[in-house]
Amino acid sequence: MSMAALDPARAFPQAAAVGANGRTTRSGQRVLITAGLVLTALFLVAPVAVIFAQAFSRGFAAYRASIVQPETLHAIWLTAVTALIAVPINMVFGVAAAWAIAKFRFPGKKTLISLIEIPFSISPIVAGVAYLLVYGSQGLFGEWLADHDIRIMFTPAAIVLVMLFVTSPFVVRELLPLMQAQGSEQEEAAATLGATGFQIFRRVTLPNIRWALLYGTVLCSARAIGEFGAVSVVSGRIRGETNTLPLQIELLYNDYNAAGAFAAASTLTVIALITLLIKAIIERRIGGAG
Amino acid sequence: MSIEIRNIFKQFGTTPVLKGVDLSIADGELIALLGASGSGKTTLLRILAGLDWPQSGEVFVDDTDWLRLNPQERQIGFVFQHYALFPHMSVFENVAFGLSIRPRETRPAKADIARRVVELLDLVQMGAYGSRYPAQLSGGQRQRVALARALAIQPKMLLLDEPFGALDARIRKDLRRWLRGLHERLGMTTIFVTHDQEEAFELADRVVVMGEGVIEQIGTPDDIYEQPASPFVARFLGGVNELPAELHAGHVHVAGADTSRVGRLALGDGQAMLFVRPHEIDLVPDATGTAVIKDIVPSGALIRYEVALPQTDKVIEVELAREAARDRTLTRGDAVRVNILRGRVFHPPKRQPLASASGRAGQAARTH
Ligand SMILES: Nc1ncnc2c1ncn2[C@@H]1O[C@H](COP(=O)(O)OP(=O)(O)O)[C@@H](O)[C@H]1O
Ligand SMILES: [Mg+2]
Numbered sequence: 001m002s003m004a005a006l007d008p009a010r011a012f013p014q015a016a017a018v019g020a021n022g023r024t025t026r027s028g029q030r031v032l033i034t035a036g037l038v039l040t041a042l043f044l045v046a047p048v049a050v051i052f053a054q055a056f057s058r059g060f061a062a063y064r065a066s067i068v069q070p071e072t073l074h075a076i077w078l079t080a081v082t083a084l085i086a087v088p089i090n091m092v093f094g095v096a097a098a099w100a101i102a103k104f105r106f107p108g109k110k111t112l113i114s115l116i117e118i119p120f121s122i123s124p125i126v127a128g129v130a131y132l133l134v135y136g137s138q139g140l141f142g143e144w145l146a147d148h149d150i151r152i153m154f155t156p157a158a159i160v161l162v163m164l165f166v167t168s169p170f171v172v173r174e175l176l177p178l179m180q181a182q183g184s185e186q187e188e189a190a191a192t193l194g195a196t197g198f199q200i201f202r203r204v205t206l207p208n209i210r211w212a213l214l215y216g217t218v219l220c221s222a223r224a225i226g227e228f229g230a231v232s233v234v235s236g237r238i239r240g241e242t243n244t245l246p247l248q249i250e251l252l253y254n255d256y257n258a259a260g261a262f263a264a265a266s267t268l269t270v271i272a273l274i275t276l277l278i279k280a281i282i283e284r285r286i287g288g289a290g
Numbered sequence: 291m292s293i294e295i296r297n298i299f300k301q302f303g304t305t306p307v308l309k310g311v312d313l314s315i316a317d318g319e320l321i322a323l324l325g326a327s328g329s330g331k332t333t334l335l336r337i338l339a340g341l342d343w344p345q346s347g348e349v350f351v352d353d354t355d356w357l358r359l360n361p362q363e364r365q366i367g368f369v370f371q372h373y374a375l376f377p378h379m380s381v382f383e384n385v386a387f388g389l390s391i392r393p394r395e396t397r398p399a400k401a402d403i404a405r406r407v408v409e410l411l412d413l414v415q416m417g418a419y420g421s422r423y424p425a426q427l428s429g430g431q432r433q434r435v436a437l438a439r440a441l442a443i444q445p446k447m448l449l450l451d452e453p454f455g456a457l458d459a460r461i462r463k464d465l466r467r468w469l470r471g472l473h474e475r476l477g478m479t480t481i482f483v484t485h486d487q488e489e490a491f492e493l494a495d496r497v498v499v500m501g502e503g504v505i506e507q508i509g510t511p512d513d514i515y516e517q518p519a520s521p522f523v524a525r526f527l528g529g530v531n532e533l534p535a536e537l538h539a540g541h542v543h544v545a546g547a548d549t550s551r552v553g554r555l556a557l558g559d560g561q562a563m564l565f566v567r568p569h570e571i572d573l574v575p576d577a578t579g580t581a582v583i584k585d586i587v588p589s590g591a592l593i594r595y596e597v598a599l600p601q602t603d604k605v606i607e608v609e610l611a612r613e614a615a616r617d618r619t620l621t622r623g624d625a626v627r628v629n630i631l632r633g634r635v636f637h638p639p640k641r642q643p644l645a646s647a648s649g650r651a652g653q654a655a656r657t658h
Pocket of ligand 1: 302303307325326327328329330331332333334
């Protein structure tokens with residue numbers, strides 16, 4: 001230990017990395033890598049392991065019972081349905097916005113680019129409160145909505161709305177740099193060959209962006225499914241009705257139903273791990289395709 | 291198709307890029323747009339293709355108002371400078387694209403499309419590469435695939451943007467000859483953009499020399515070489531000596547050089563510039579001569595001399611054929627007489643009020 005403290009290469013791994021001496025460089029690297037692994041184990045692997053350990057602590061039968069409990073099943077179903085509505089809408093929005101920004105020049109383009117980023121910089125809970133203030137019964141459109149017998153707040157519709165808001169930047173952000181780098185020459189070539197706007201999009205643009213689109217969609221889905229703050233405000237948290245999976249987990253946990261909470265959490269974790277896997281595969285494809 | 295371009299103005303933002311372009315092209319002509327980078331060649335080509343629109347001006351193709359048509363309706367073959375092949379399609383699919391996207395009523399049968407694609411790939415000598423992807427091809431091969439793709443829709447007009455720009459010298463020469471042959475065979479009106487005068491002169495029926503957004507001269511390669519219309523064109527063609535001269539009674543005089551072989555000119559008296567190419571000058575060994583050889587650079591069939599003229603101390607470039615050089619046995623430091631055999635006289639640009647100064651500098655007269 002004292003040796004390590006005395007060796008400047010160990011104390012300052014960055015300095016060692018640029019040092020000419022290969023041996024100190026390598027030991028510097030080893031320290032960094034070890035530190036990285038320890039941190040990963042502490043902050044990433046351990047919590048995930050604990051989730052599964054807790055979920056299965058009373059055996060598989062108990063785990064199954066926790067999952068098939070009606071409220072939890074409903075939460076899983078609701079989460080899936082709302083995400084299945086929100087994600088495709090944001091795919092379309094993302095492609096349209098990236099296409100417009102990358103391929104055309106129009107006034108207000110810079111503003112649009114910064115507007116798209118807003119959901120990333122606003123806390124989801126603020127977004128939830130904002131939607132409440134606009135569409136809630138006391139809100140801006142509250143009276144008009146009530147007159148027309150439309151209820152948005154505390155229904156799945158509200159969940160879809162905030163999911164849309166929170167996850168809207170993902171697809172655009174993946175597509176825009178790619179489409180800007182590709183320029184419009186291929187599209188122009190297709191046009192001179194007689195392709196209509198839709199044919200150009202379908203046969204030239206879309207194939208060129210498919211992996212980035214899939215990547216953005218995966219990130220978007222993961223975020224939509226896991227969203228807590230905004231959904232918790234606008235859903236009304238009605239048991240067995242408007243609770244999505246993350247809300248259900250919190251509810252079970254607050255009920256001192258640790259096994260149930262962890263079982264539900266394990267499903268969310270599995271989804272996250274699958275997302276990670278798909279993401280890694282796509283990243284390899286993008287890297288390989290150039 | 292004959293093309294009639296009238297008074298085209300185009301600006302991007304506040305930057306004018308084409309400042310009144312007029313050009314008539316006859317059916318079946320092979321035209322080179324020759325100009326320095328940034329002179330607006332690509333922009334003019336894109337306007338013809340329907341990829342850009344001018345602020346004002348007209349284009350008629352066989353009496354059709356061309357600017358009313360969108361690119362899909364124009365049926366032109368456009369080959370982009372960087373080819374713009376579809377990377378996710380094979381060579382075959384790239385070439386088939388234009389036919390396979392046609393609406394059902396006009397789309398040829400699959401087998402017919404395949405036959406046509408094979409024909410085209412053979413035509414561009416890429417028959418063996420149909421299943422490759424663009425990323426697996428060399429620059430010259432991509433170029434030819436792009437051409438085959440453009441030809442697939444049987445365009446009436448072929449537009450090529452710097453078709454050989456990104457290729458190395460040897461392939462350029464081969465492709466150039468090959469394209470000339472292809473044009474003779476297919477006979478469609480063809481416009482290609484280049485910044486390489488050799489390319490333009492070797493390939494084109496007529497060459498259009500472009501300056502900053504204006505056409506400086508239109509003519510056959512011979513016309514342009516023999517009679518550059520302006521100092522701009524003469525300079526653009528490169529390697530020219532610009533000598534201050536004095537016009538007097540139809541004769542041109544250059545200090546320190548013999549201009550008696552330069553014929554009489556129908557021009558008034560006054561100051562002028564004489565533009566002389568290096569090979570239009572002869573050097574005669576003469577101990578009493580006032581010009582001095584500063585340097586000798588042999589370059590293949592030609593020997594290049596740098597010669598200092600007396601009084602003005604101006605250094606001119608002279609090229610003699612190796613044979614002629616052998617007869618004259620000149621060495622560095624020798625005194626010589628400078629014989630100007632031919633040249634073009636341009637009036638010095640008159641001082642003009644502000645804006646119009648960038649136009650044609652003066653009228654030209656060829657001399658013999
Ligand atoms: N889309 C564009 N936006 C702004 N300026 C452009 C655009 N396209 C071309 N220009 C400008 O117009 C001028 C002529 O361009 P271009 O037609 O490409 O010239 P060339 O092909 O002769 O090199 C250049 O100064 C270029 O910067
Ligand atoms: Mg260009």
